[in-house]
Amino acid sequence: DIQMTQSPSTLSASVGDRVTITCRASQSINSWLAWYQQKPGKAPKLLIYKASSLQSGVPSRFSGSGSGTEFTLTISSLQPDDFATYFCQQYNSYSYTFGQGTKLEIK
Amino acid sequence: QVQMVESGGGVVQPGRSLRLSCAASGFTFRTYAVHWVRQTPGKGLEWVAVISADGTIKYYAGSVKGRFTISRDDSKNTLYLQMNSLRADDTAVYFCVRDPNSGYGDYWGQGTLVTVSS
Numbered sequence: 475d476i477q478m479t480q481s482p483s484t485l486s487a488s489v490g491d492r493v494t495i496t497c498r499a500s501q502s503i504n505s506w507l508a509w510y511q512q513k514p515g516k517a518p519k520l521l522i523y524k525a526s527s528l529q530s531g532v533p534s535r536f537s538g539s540g541s542g543t544e545f546t547l548t549i550s551s552l553q554p555d556d557f558a559t560y561f562c563q564q565y566n567s568y569s570y571t572f573g574q575g576t577k578l579e580i581k
Numbered sequence: 582q583v584q585m586v587e588s589g590g591g592v593v594q595p596g597r598s599l600r601l602s603c604a605a606s607g608f609t610f611r612t613y614a615v616h617w618v619r620q621t622p623g624k625g626l627e628w629v630a631v632i633s634a635d636g637t638i639k640y641y642a643g644s645v646k647g648r649f650t651i652s653r654d655d656s657k658n659t660l661y662l663q664m665n666s667l668r669a670d671d672t673a674v675y676f677c678v679r680d681p682n683s684g685y686g687d688y689w690g691q692g693t694l695v696t697v698s699s
Contacts, residue, residue, distance in 0.1 A: 475643075508685035517676060517689035518626070529687065561626055565684025568640045570616075572626040 476500050476564050480573035486581040491552045495576045497562035499543045502515045506566040509538055509547045512575075521560075522547065552578075583607040583688045591695030594598040595669055603661050603677030603690055611635075611655040613675045614680040619673035620692070629675070630662065634682060645671075667697045 477500035487493050497507065505525040510518035520529045522538035525545055535550040549556055557580050560572040589601040603615070617629040630641045630651040639651055650663040660677050674694050678686035 507682060512684075517691050518686070519689070520685065520687050523683070523685045523687075549697075563626070563685065568631075569642045570628040570631075570684065572628070576626050 475569055476503060476567065476571050478564055478571050478577075480560075480562055481578050482576060483574065484577045484579060486579045487552055488581045489503045489552050489554060493549050493552060493578065495546070495547045495560055495578075497540075497545045497573050499545075499564055499566075502542045503564045503566035505541045506564060507538075507545050508563045508565065509536075510563065511556075511558045512561065518561060526528040526550055543558070582681065585679060585688060585690035586675055587675060587690045587693035590675065591693045592696045592698060594699050595668055595697055597667055598663070598665045599667060599695060601662040601664065601675055601677075601695070603662075605658045605660065605677075605679070608679070610653075610658040611624070612682075614682050615653065615660045616678040616680055616686060617649075617651060617660075618676045618678050618686070618689075619671075619695075620676065621673045622643060624673075631680065632660070664695070666693075669697050671695065672697045 479498045481496050484552045509522040509526045512518040519533050537548050559575045559577045561575050584606045586604045593599050614633050616631045620626050632639050632651045648666045652661045674692040676692045677690045681690040
């Protein structure tokens, strides 16, 4: 299976900050990568698909980039609603795999 | 609006069976692939199984292959997961996830908790 490694595991930041989360794949997944946001007790919400395509309804402060084995999720200016856990997921091949998550905390 | 509502979770003894259901509404269910994904505090998110829109293609994670069966009934807009020979490490919240035939999940249900314990 393809392994997905996210960094950092925890990130402390303030409202208005620009933050970047990284996801690395153990082998090339082309651009077959999605990013999700999850809040406690809630289902994950799709933010980005195909590495850089913004899901409908998601604020433009979220952006994704990368291809091959290295990908990033950037939030350009953190808002209070953005403090949550973020996961990446590869869908290049079965079985699909997720990163372990990055918890974004208020500094 | 799109809704996916899981049911059927609960506490079950090791070795027993359980069937999860996911009722979909607000979209044309038969035109979408659908997944089951589970989540535990320790192992995070783990993909379990997927079924294609027409029901002919099914894939499973290695950890559940041979024990779990995914199926769908488009006449009822419902997805199922039959889970047999349950083990303690199957304990998790199980989500059903809509897939626009691309591999990622654009809508997730709220999940149903399965606890395998004696």
